[in-house]
Amino acid sequence: MITIGHVMGFSAILFSLGAIGVMVRRNALMLLMSIELMLNAVNLALVGFSRHVGNLNGQILVLLVMAVAAAEAAVGLALILTLFRTKNTVSISEINRLKG
């Protein structure tokens, strides 16, 4: 039997891991994957609460979050591709054009 506490704890661990990934890694692709991990953690929490409350609104919201995640992944990967063509790197430490 899974209680809401288990789901929330699991979701918190996954979200923290994603946040650590965003802060630690220098690779733009890894950043994108960590963001996906965080979105998944939030989705899991939403499904857990949807079951806890007993209606489907949370699951609808998860569906919409998935659509947004797909859009974000597509645009983000296209950006990384363009970035790689112009700068020949995906390491975000070396993308410092904007610095004056």
Place this chain on the structure above:
Amino acid sequence: MAVLGGVLMVSRKSPLGAAMALLLVLVSISAMYILLDAPFLAMVQIIVYAGAILVLIVYVIMLLNLREPSQGLSKFYKSPQKIIGIVAGGALFLEFAWTMAKTAISKSSGEIAIGNPEKIGEALLTTHLLPFEVASVLLLAAIVGAVILAKREKSPEKNEVSSAKEQS
């Protein structure tokens, strides 16, 4: 198991290994959805994440053909940034845990809404019609944006811009 996959994902050196670890996480989360009475979302999770997003990520990894990051600059950032990042992430987790310990969660209502495709579709097309349509417009915009961004620039004015960028 998913936690193990997450740790693996963040710690892998090569992006491809991290993508495979992310696949493990996604499939585990899909199993969690089935356990949480949401079979439709479990299917969508597999199809959208494992089927579309992960394939896209792996495709881009292959396309870029990354070599090992061995630049001096990234090495310089490495150790302090890693420590700070892990400490901040740990603090975030502790904050989550503290909040969860403090919050009194009400008793479950007892009724169980199973998220099968029929129920989800009905709710999506009646109560939540507007967000559904907005999501479709957003997806269209994302497709157009991705194509324009990833397209090679061929028109003369665009070439001037890109050559100016190369010179600077």
